[in-house]
Amino acid sequence: MDILLQLIVSGIAVGGVYALIALGFVLIYKATSIINFATGEFMMIGAYFFYTFMVMAGLPPIPSFLLVMFCSALLGLFVERAILRHMLGQPTISIVMVTIGLSSILMGLAEMIWSTDFKSFPALFPRAPVIIGDIIVRSNLFWGFVVAMLAVIVFALLFKYAKVGVAMRATAGDQMAAFSMGINVRSMFTVAWSMGAIAAALGGVIIGNIGGIQPTLGSIGLKIFPVVILGGLDSIAGAVVGGFIVGLVENIAGGYLDPYVGGGVKDLAPFVVLVLILFIKPYGLFGKQDIERL
Amino acid sequence: MATQPILSVEGISLAFGGLKVLSEVSFQVNPGEIYAIIGPNGAGKTSILNCIGGFYRPSAGRILFGGEDITRTTPDRRAARGLARTFQNIALFRGMTVLDNIKLGAHAHLKTGLASALMYWGPAHREEMALRERVEHEVIDFLEIEPIRKQAVGSLAYGLQKRVELARALAMEPKVLLMDEPVAGMNAEETEDMARFVLDIKEERDITIVLIEHDMNVIMDISDRVMVVNFGQKIAEGTPDEVQHHPEVIKAYLGEKKG
């Protein structure tokens, strides 16, 4: 029982971070209908930005954090302007592949700039584990969860109430209509990429703080696919729920099944759930199927 | 005794969410006639064709084709049984040549499976050659599109694309041809050509035609009977002449007060 409770709590904590990274994916998909396979690499680069500012440049944590957001926004902006803008109207396969190519470029660049050595951050939070009732949560995990949830709430509020968020939603709903209402659709694409990059980067900083960083960190980005499929590609609430489900599933399945198959269940379980969900509800738990016209 | 209708639509209704698109539309199309559906924009004309073709499934009512109930039949089975369709916004396959688009229309009449397609020699080869022969003589010559058959459809002028779409539908060897605005966007000459083709198809090939059109001259010239729909309901039916003078129709087209 204690083990289960422990697994559930760490599952929720990790799930909250997944939700944030998945948000970085959904923000871009919602506004631009582009499925960003480089979300994991945005996350990894964000973590390296933080490492650069805090460890290499010796800045305090808060300014480093703000600089990470700034630099990630620039990265998102650059990627949209330099690459994705040229892909408007291209078939899905081309857009999928261009973001896959991008992820390869970002990973190679990270290896060149920061080398393949394992790196870790200095302690950001009090080291003592957090104790809730009988449950002990590692301090980095607990605070990571708190920061991730705060970020998710801020993004959700922005998207719902801020002028920019409303414009983004309008663009997502109907690009032509938004255009005729005087919304600059192109700049909305840029904003979406910047915001998506920021969300992913913040997730990267938290993940990096929990387990250290390497250029291969981006492979965690694969897990956002179960998350966003569970939640529906275009649903923010779905991303959050999906994040928790994936966090829980992988921790519980990993905790109980790993001893029998020799590890690796954590990475597999979310995809098994994904397949099951797709068979039952092909467009995710919260996703909508478009009405098609002739 | 009247002949049995080839197509019989019995009280079909259709709704998207709360929006009622069609309510209890019924009509019968006799073999060998040109049956036109007219009505203002958004009246539900294309939705009727979509229900007949199987792309939309009506919430109530039945559709009989050659006396058989096809309401629950999938679109591809309906096509195989002899329902062909041309579209309002041209729906050609842009990655293919004109010839391949037309050949594609014959899909349901061919037998080559995956394995024999990979082998090609033997039955698949003979079938493809027979198809080419047939398509050339019966469709391409007929619609006078020999010079463009090797071109990519995307590079063709609008009027020609419409003609290729008709060619593809003819390659399906349909019993009933559903045409959604065949002359929309065409100039006078192209319109005349298309009207002539439609009449020829009816006369020479024994194909029944159901068409939607906004061009009243064409409707009056070629159709045998006309149905008028407005707000998803049938409001009149008859010969072109009768319909033209029907008070409901004048009201629908010219507005409530002037009626």
Added chain:
Amino acid sequence: MRMGDFKQTYAADEAVFRSGTVRFWLVVLLLAMAAFPFMVGPYLLYMANLTGVAIIAAVGLNILTGAAGQISLGHAAFVGIGAYTSAILTTKLGLPFLVCLPLSGLAAAFFGIIVGAPSMRMKGLYLCIATLAAQVIFDFIFVHWTSVTGGIRGINVPSAELFGYKLDTEFKMYFVTIPIMIAAITAARNLFRTRVGRAFIAIRDRDISAELMGINLFQYKLYAFAASSFYAGVAGCLQVYLLRIVTPEHFPLHESIRYLAMIIVGGLGSVLGSIFGAIFMTMVPEALQSGLALFQGMDDKLMSYLFPLQTVVFGLLIVVFLVFEPHGLAEMWRRVKNYFRLWPFEH
């Protein structure tokens, strides 16, 4: 003087290689391929064999993704299924190469149909992610079903035998790999001359109107999955006999992406493009690596910058082709050919 070509019969017009000139160059190419192994050493033969395998797999993926428009992120897993099928049938049951080859294809096709089954209800990105799930799940099975797959150590396979003749060198394997590759290419070209190939393209271009033309979408999507994974399975079988070992490391997600990169760079939906792409994406990394090897030992710090360059170049190739030449090498080839077609009378 050549004046373009005119045909007397429809059969001549439908032939794959239409003019005498094309047939002449084709014969030259085949002769060159036959002479090749006698003129080079084992390294180039090894590369040629690997490229041949990559071509088979890429042609297969192009049927599914390029022609039928169903994106697959799990192609390497199907190659893997073919490879493991061969390895297991050979080592455990002692089945001969010629039996293993079709069985590997069929085994992969069987799983291809299962993975393609969700395409009945979903399409586009959702289906693409389902194939990603298949890749991850099969990868897990390769690693963890130790009793059958040998886990991360994999399975060692004896060299193939053909009618009692041991195919134990790259030289001998060349004469198996390349003919099978040619057969695979020919079959794919044939496919696109028939209703099946046309139906694939119709589904890609406009699935709704394809259905209204009488094409059963689900059936044809499964056909595409089956054909594509059959090719993958055959490629996997050949790969096992070339490398004499199969381990999970041969079929990671990155390998699936590499196959996708081949058809993107080569040209989506084009058989010729798959060939160009497979050659290009096998040769360029190899050339890059050999190039970098020249610097080996000169400066370790420099090397730490140069090695990741391969990853960057791989990504850049994909992006640059998509942005600047979306129809790939096949389109570049067509332009070059058109330029020389009536040369020097092009005006």
